[in-house]
Amino acid sequence: MAHGEVLDFEEYVRTRQEALLRSARRLVPDPVDAQDLLQTALVRTYGRWDGIADKRLADAYLRRVMINTRTEWWRARKLEEVPTEELPDASVEDGSEQRADRALLMEVLKVLAPKQRSVVVLRHWEQMSTEETAAALGMSAGTVKSTLHRALARLRQELESREPVGRAAERSGHEERGRERCAA
Structure with a gap:
């Protein structure tokens, strides 16, 4: 060089x-x-x-x-992790809601397979297009879309399982009122 x-x-x-x-x-x-x-x-x-x-x-x-x-x-890597029924609570150092949400998201991203995590990071954090993500990862655009769909569904499921009971009840109440409005 x-x-x-x-x-x-x-x-x-x-x-x-x-x-x-x-x-x-x-x-x-x-x-x-x-x-x-x-x-x-x-x-x-x-x-x-x-x-x-x-x-x-x-x-x-x-x-x-x-x-x-x-x-x-x-x-x-060596598999030294021990599976558990309950995941530990995400720690929050500074108490701000934004940092807490970011910490929770970073923690929840760990449940994704490496390929899924790569697609989510490139599409949502790096804001790359589907085509750019596909090129960067060496896969088709359709594979990027389906991988992203499954990854987001898994993240949603994981976040819902970690959601505090009060927030889940509050959200459920909003959804119920929304359905009542639609039925009226």
């Missing part, structure tokens, strides 16, 4: 590092693992930097490397 290409890569990392770290944080729940994931992806991308003809696609390439790396790590 020529000196100019090294500078191009360094400039790319300097300008895109924060956004790429956010993507990594959405792919793996632990902040330290997210940093490791990004660093590993950057090292792998550095070796192929000159092969990326259109540098505008570097983010997509790097996200794909992160997804592949995360999948490799997931497959290589």
Whole structure:
């Protein structure tokens, strides 16, 4: 790799590092693992930097490397988790509702398979189109749609199972009143 290409890569990392770290944080729940994931992806991308003809696609390439790396790590992990009937409550450090919702969502994302999680992250957090997501993950647009549908249904089911009784009753009351209005 020529000196100019090294500078191009360094400039790319300097300008895109924060956004790429956010993507990594959405792919793996632990902040330290997210940093490791990004660093590993950057090292792998550095070796192929000159092969990326259109540098505008570097983010997509790097996200794909992160997804592949995360999948490799997931497959290589030791299963030390113990299944349980009840999931632990999500902890809230600062008490704000927005942070609590985000923490709960990050926790609930753990129930998804890696492929489902990747589709949800790219479609909803990265706001990529179905076609862009399909290209990034190497699957058809139809597979992205069906995977996203199943993943969102699973997330909805998981969130409903964790919903406090008061909120569930409140929501049920709103739905009942809505049905009464429709019947009238």
